[in-house]
Amino acid sequence: LTEVRMGWGLAAAVAALSAGVGGSGWSPETRTTAEMVATAEARARGYYPPTGSAIEPDRLTNVSPEVFARYAREGIPVVVTDAIRDWPMNGWTCDSIKKDFAKWKMRREYDGTPGGQTNTQSIGDDSWSTAKVTNNEDPSTAGPKLAPFYWDVKEGHEKLRERFAELLTLPYFMPKGQPNFDSFLVSPELWFSAPNAGAKAHADEHCESTVTVQLSGVKRWRLGPLPPVNPGNFSLSNSLSDGMVTRKTPPWEAVYEFDLNPGEALFFPPCFIHESTNVGDDCAASITYQWMEPAATTYWRAHMVSMANTREMQECWERWSPMATFTPTEASEKMGKKVIEKTLKIIGKRVDSDGDGTITKDELHKFLRGKLWDNEEVAHQLHDHLQKTPTGRHPLDEMRDYLADAMHAFHDTDGDGVVSVAEASRVTAEWLAVAENAKPVRRFIEDWKEFEESDEMECQYPDQIPTWAHSPDSVPVAPEHTAPCQKATSVYRELLADRGLLQGGRDEL
Secondary structure, eight states: OTTSOOOHHHHHHHHHHHTTOOOTTOOGGGSOHHHHHHHHHHTTTTSSOOTTOOBOOEEESSOOHHHHHHHHHHTOOEEETTTTTTOTTTTOOHHHHHHHTTTOEEEETTSOOTTOOOOOEETTOSSGGGOOOBOOOOTTSSSOOBOOEEEOGGGSOHHHHHHHHHHOOOOTTSOOSHHHHHHHHTOOEEEEEOTTBOOOSBOOOOSSEEEEEEEESOEEEEEEOOOOOOTTOOBOTTTTSTTHHHHSSSOOOOSEEEEEOTTOEEEEOTTOEEEEEEOSSSOEEEEEEEEOSSOOHHHHHHTHHHHHTBGGGHHHHHHHHHHHHSSOHHHHHTTGGGHHHHHHHHIIIIISTTOSSEEOHHHHHHHTTSTTSOHHHHHHTTTSOOOOOTTOSOHHHHHHHHHHHHHHHHHOTTOSSOEEHHHHHHHHHHHHHHHHHTHHHHHHHHHHHHHHTSTTOOOSOGGGHHHHTTSTTOOOSOHHHHHHHHHHHHHHHHHHHHTTTTSGGGOOO
16 A cells, blocks of 8 residues: 555554454354344444544545555545546536526525425525524534535436536546446535534434535534444434534544545545534535445444444444345344344355355355345345446446445455455354344334324424433423423433333433
8 A cells, every 4th residue: 555645544443353353163153142242342442543533534646446445445534635636526616606506596504493494595696605604503612603505416306416417427446336326326415614614513324435525615524433332222312413412521522633625525434423614715615425335344344333223323224234144134134033043054055155165256246146136136225226327337237246345345354355154154143143232222213213203293303302301301492392392302211211221221311
């Protein structure tokens, strides 16, 4: 890796994950569920620098696909200074976007409107780029204090989405097949910030990694991983929404802190806490996408306990189960109590088809054409639609390439490029043990989601409810909202109690 400056992240992550894993003589049946969960949880310790380090991520130029893949798999944030050197959007500014997209509308974030915001701000209006509106955040907390504008192109009119599809150019060092093409196509979002405005610290529910491109202006970014979750503990539901982590005691502190300049792109893994503030003198414009390949396999393997115990990551748990267990999610769920035994039998008999004790990508390709993985199951790993890509290959063939590569990397615990049946069995058993241990949490999350979507949910501040659950008798909102929010907070605690999550060490409220 002579062409890049290796910082803490990549080298430390590889070392942490290589320690004490592998071993061809290991038998998964010798460990209890608790032991396997503890082993999985230990992988996350020391994976990133300490909280509050505020270090700069590596900055790469003219990066090769192989080097970028290392960062992507490990989930190490990285800045690529020339990522958009051949993009049609290179050089866009707030003013040029006003002119070219004048008829479209966007919305101001954090403006205090109960229940969310709607797109009411005309992009062609000349005043919004300099407007300074508070984001309703406590001035004593860290982070931006002014509200940014958000343009959800991905949810916009078909003609708008088609225009951005025509502009789509994948970064020169990223795979150009169906997984990335599809992800970029369905995920564009634009952010506009006056000086001192920006996005509050939060973690998104995206299961894919994120890239944000600074089109104009300068933003200061603060990043960090999810708070640690001990085995069996519940990570406070919805505590990762906008600004929540900075209101905690003690407040969240960043692992990474740095400025992103025009033309630079920041890449970071899924469910990573992030915050941005315009530190320049002019309007700052950026565009954000999600991407799938190379998959953050090592990152997911190291943080599987947090994933299983955090509300924002539940969809991701289901999306990643096929990578960990070699079986589609529905197939895994149908295995019932003997899930570990049956899954390990699949690994030993179907995946390692030649019985030599190792699993190759060729074997995975063959396996992904078997009866468990028909075309519908493969397509389901995308956003339920297939698009023609610049490669000219069939989208399902590209998806099988992606799945085979992700499965292989996920189970290659020592990073030697070879996956033994022992490695695969060990990781799969740990994943399934973590899933079993987190069942009360996942069932509570399902219960709460059902209530949120019911007619009984009348509180217009759902993101605040987990915080109010600390003091259920005090709901600090306007009088007309007090009663429905007190009721929702009470239901929240009752559902936690029903699942045994208000007892002993499992209560983080």
